[in-house]
Amino acid sequence: MSSTASNACGPAPALAIYPDLKAAFTAVQEHVKANGYAFYRHDKKLNRAVFRCDRGGKYRATSKNPDTDPSKQRLSTSLKKSRCKMGVELRLDHISGNWSLSVLEATHNHDRSADPKAYPAYRIAALKPNAYAAISTLGRAGLSTSQILSTLRIEYPEALLTAKDVTNILQKSRLEELDGKTLIQWLVEELQSKGFNP
Incomplete structure (x- = not known):
């Protein structure tokens, strides 16, 4: 070309x-x-x-x-x-x-x-820290990707994310939360920290 x-x-x-x-x-x-x-x-x-x-x-x-x-x-x-x-x-x-x-x-x-916004890496890098944190919080609250996107468009209209960007951010957040543990290991630790003994 x-x-x-x-x-x-x-x-x-x-x-x-x-x-x-x-x-x-x-x-x-x-x-x-x-x-x-x-x-x-x-x-x-x-x-x-x-x-x-x-x-x-x-x-x-x-x-x-x-x-x-x-x-x-x-x-x-x-x-x-x-x-x-x-x-x-x-x-x-x-x-x-x-x-x-x-x-x-x-x-x-x-x-x-x-435009650099054509690339997911740049769209995500341009996110304000509080918008990034909001995505993780909304994901933990059980909101769907489309609900999270709708909320972001109201609260952070400058964030030009796609549904795939939100999914990637949520996956990264979950991996960081697991900190190398399996989901079961993490769940057992969470239950124990709240006084439950599985």
Whole structure:
């Protein structure tokens, strides 16, 4: 796909050394956001993390059943995959404890996104802390995803989340609450803390 200079994706992050993985991830995300694309974590091991362009992978159309009447087909439901191979790798130096960034593939095969809000990572990152906390609280109260979205649109109209974003936030919140325990282990501890002995 050819790109004009005005809408071409920006360059790969520069080679760099970071004191820890969190600092590296933050710097990389800021760079890709400013340059019109997004990364997802492709692979992570103890001493290595690989990030790839979110347009990587094979394009596939969804919800386009030929037997469905055209008036009932949903529009714009195809994933925006273009087999882009842009990616970077972060490696831990066991001697210094620093993480070094190297580029696996420096170019894209697609245009930049019109708006950073097109990416879930940026929509979620733009959330105010109290809005993030409200999602977790409403989820624990048993509200459905659509009810949570409706509440957010009233209380936090600047939050441009989708139902999938809310689901992802709730899943992350539950994992943090479990703190590595199974659901049964967590439930037993909760009951014991309230005076029940199962």
